[in-house]
Amino acid sequence: MKTLSQNRCFGGTQGVYSHASDACGVDMTFGLFVPEEAALGPVPVLWFLSGLTCTHENAMIKAGMQGWAAEQGIAVVFPDTSPRGEGVANDDAFDLGQGAGFYVNATQAPWAPHFRMWDYISRELPDLIGANFALDMDRQAITGHSMGGHGALTLAMGLPGRFRSVSAFAPICHPTQSDWGRKQFTAYLGADESAWAAHDATLLMKDKGFDGPVLIDTGTADQFGDLLGTEHLAAAMAARRQDGVLRLQKGYDHSYFFIATFMEDHVDFHAQALYA
């Protein structure tokens, strides 16, 4: 693991690190905020999965997350959204290939060799940060934005017992029925739709739900509202009687200005679960 940068931030350290990833077969970069409490002992961990076109950096500099995490004594991991670089497949579209990993393990050419973001986020990166920083990997929570909200919800429901709480900002909720999903799952997972269900938050909510609290914020003025399919997840949550809150935030769009506005609520929500 290589340290690319470290900046003092809200009493803790905002670092950026890179490492040779087995899962993705290429060097991967991630951000990690560690609060000052980590000097006294392992601290809980909150994951922030980013959306289309983002790297590890966007949320790290634009979401205003570190201040609230510092207040709660929680570390925050900011992974990249896909493998990158020469030799890694790509597409001209912004919503496929590099920057658009969709948190799945690709099985199809040309994506299969590197696009293994499910394994990377669920197995390799937790092992790496757990071994190298004072983090309490028994206390994890997860959130994300848009494609990263999809990732947070599907990882939380797909790995029972791993995360104590899950939240999302404007998540893609029902990708198997959206243009943000069908195109990518066809490319990464193939035409057989039975392989897609494990990566659809609405289907997972219908099938098994989440054993913990759920918080979702989506703006009423979200310019991608039709692609998100919020109504399907809302119906599934209500039908299951899932412990959860869905907030439709009046006038907010899909931007980081929206995310920053409600970040305090999300970090506090996770802190409550992590310190329960």
Add this chain to the structure above:
Amino acid sequence: MKTLSQNRCFGGTQGVYSHASDACGVDMTFGLFVPEEAALGPVPVLWFLSGLTCTHENAMIKAGMQGWAAEQGIAVVFPDTSPRGEGVANDDAFDLGQGAGFYVNATQAPWAPHFRMWDYISRELPDLIGANFALDMDRQAITGHSMGGHGALTLAMGLPGRFRSVSAFAPICHPTQSDWGRKQFTAYLGADESAWAAHDATLLMKDKGFDGPVLIDTGTADQFGDLLGTEHLAAAMAARRQDGVLRLQKGYDHSYFFIATFMEDHVDFHAQALYA
């Protein structure tokens, strides 16, 4: 005036606008956060002047300022740091020309036609926003970072009665004796150093000080510490018995992670003066 974007943000509106500037003889772009209280009547205004290489956008997305401003019911203006575009003089160095206006009116070729940032910030932009938004221009305060901290301090002391309070993050404090200053003042203002004094915070502090409270934060690990000349302003403030606080923040560098960490303190500091 043209609206380039508006995003709902902490209950208010983060806008980006452009306009044909008389002072700079070119179109200028600025950001403006207006809190929801502006719907009820004019709100106080806090200026944030940015540093070298920045546009109106950096602080707007990285400083975490809007949340605290919303809490206090204060608007925030994010001006650009220089004129830009074709036909505007420039230099290959990052610290001269476009992105490096130093908040002066240039008198020398090739800068004189467009580099009139003092007039732009002190006269034209206040008139424009005062006429177009629900802002109380009798209640203004100013802050900034690095070159923008220099701008905040020199405008505050150079325009007595205009600003109720001034603060700065890692400001350039004594540009007439620094490589961040001598080079630019020679280019913009000419070799006669008597024209420089009005743009040196340390000299202004010695000469007249500021009729209100001053707050300055600078990191002990600032990688540009030698260029800032903090010790000279510190000595001048102490000698004058200026109402003010200078905080040397242990371990912090020159980045926006440092700015974001102490932004709450600065907004609260200005709110106290603006609502006094």
